[in-house]
Amino acid sequence: AQSVAQPEDQVNVAEGNPLTVKCTYSVSGNPYLFWYVQYPNRGLQFLLKYITGDNLVKGSYGFEAEFNKSQTSFHLKKPSALVSDSALYFCAVRDRGPRDSSASKIIFGSGTRLSIRP
Amino acid sequence: NAGVMQNPRHLVRRRGQEARLRCSPMKGHSHVYWYRQLPEEGLKFMVYLQKENIIDESGMPKERFSAEFPKEGPSILRIQQVVRGDSAAYFCASSQGSGRSLRETQYFGPGTRLLVL
Numbered sequence: 001a002q003s004v005a006q007p008e009d010q011v012n013v014a015e016g017n018p019l020t021v022k023c024t025y026s027v028s029g030n031p032y033l034f035w036y037v038q039y040p041n042r043g044l045q046f047l048l049k050y051i052t053g054d055n056l057v058k059g060s061y062g063f064e065a066e067f068n069k070s071q072t073s074f075h076l077k078k079p080s081a082l083v084s085d086s087a088l089y090f091c092a093v094r095d096r097g098p099r100d101s102s103a104s105k106i107i108f109g110s111g112t113r114l115s116i117r118p
Numbered sequence: 119n120a121g122v123m124q125n126p127r128h129l130v131r132r133r134g135q136e137a138r139l140r141c142s143p144m145k146g147h148s149h150v151y152w153y154r155q156l157p158e159e160g161l162k163f164m165v166y167l168q169k170e171n172i173i174d175e176s177g178m179p180k181e182r183f184s185a186e187f188p189k190e191g192p193s194i195l196r197i198q199q200v201v202r203g204d205s206a207a208y209f210c211a212s213s214q215g216s217g218r219s220l221r222e223t224q225y226f227g228p229g230t231r232l233l234v235l
Contacts, residue, residue: 034223043122043209044161044226090160105151105163105174106211106224 002027002095004074006109013081013116021076021112023091032094033074034106035065039087047089050074061085081116088113120145122212122227123192130233137197137204139230143212150193151211151224152185161209167193200234207231 003026013019025031032051036044048059055067065076076089091109123142131137143150148169153161166174167187178185182200187193197204208231211224 036226041231043124043228044211046223046225049223105166105177106153106161107163108153108160110160 002093002107004033004091004093004107004109006089006091006112008112009110010113010115013114015083015116015118016080019078019081019085019114019116021089021091021114023074023076023109024072025074025091025093026072027093031067031074033065033067034092034094035059035063035074035076036090036092036108037061037087038090038111044090047076083116083118086114086116122147122210122225124208124210124227124230126230127228128231128233130235131200132235133201134199137200137232137234139195139197139208139210139232141193141195141210141212141227143193143210144214144225147212147214147225149213150187151213152193152195153209153211155207155209155229157206164195197232200232202234205232205234 005024007022034049035047037047038044047063048057048065050057050067058064063078065074067074089112092106095105095107122144125140150167152164154164155161163177165178165185169187170189182198184196207229209229210227213222213224
């Protein structure tokens with residue numbers, strides 16, 4: 001079964017410093033990996049996804065993620081954190097549905113709360 | 119282009135009542151997914167529907183929960199005889215195309231926060 005793990009419940013970073021939010025995955029077949037962000041009392045916003053190609057994926061709001069096959073990781077990164085980046089971040093993997101030709105659910109990690117201090 | 123719409127945004131029910139949550143997918147999307155988020159937890163998949171069809175309901179509780187996506191109108195997640203443990207945020211997502219591609223992005227609505235008293 002497909003799964004992702006986010007080993008850190010909370011990450012604290014000073015504004016202006018680089019940030020990393022960790023994610024590791026376990027999949028059978030090719031991984032289709034996503035990052036979403038959730039602001040307080042809001043829905044999830046799509047940040048970026050890895051399908052194939054370059055291991056460094058660029059997304060919204062200056063975020064990027066590095067796909068590392070040997071380490072089965074897909075860490076989210078940003079060179080310079082902003083206070084407004086404070087939110088809950090979810091790593092996710094797409095799972096194949098009950099029929100091989102049908103794509104269905106997303107499997108989410110447990111989330112990492114990112115706190116950026118001024 | 120309006121995003122995924124969900125209503126109501128907040129819903130309060132007493133134990134034993136019914137809750138109906140509505141989701142209108144993005145324009146041009148015919149695939150709808152429902153997820154539940156318990157407090158301080160990640161999202162858990164519940165059900166995947168296409169128009170008039172349930173494709174994958176492996177995450178749905180066996181009793182009291184049902185979902186539909188009729189030919190016309192929004193998708194409905196229905197919870198009968200609610201209990202306190204049903205209190206959660208329920209998110210709907212939609213995607214376009216044939217649904218066969220794992221590359222497709224799911225776009226999420228703002229969620230409905232259900233509180234059962």
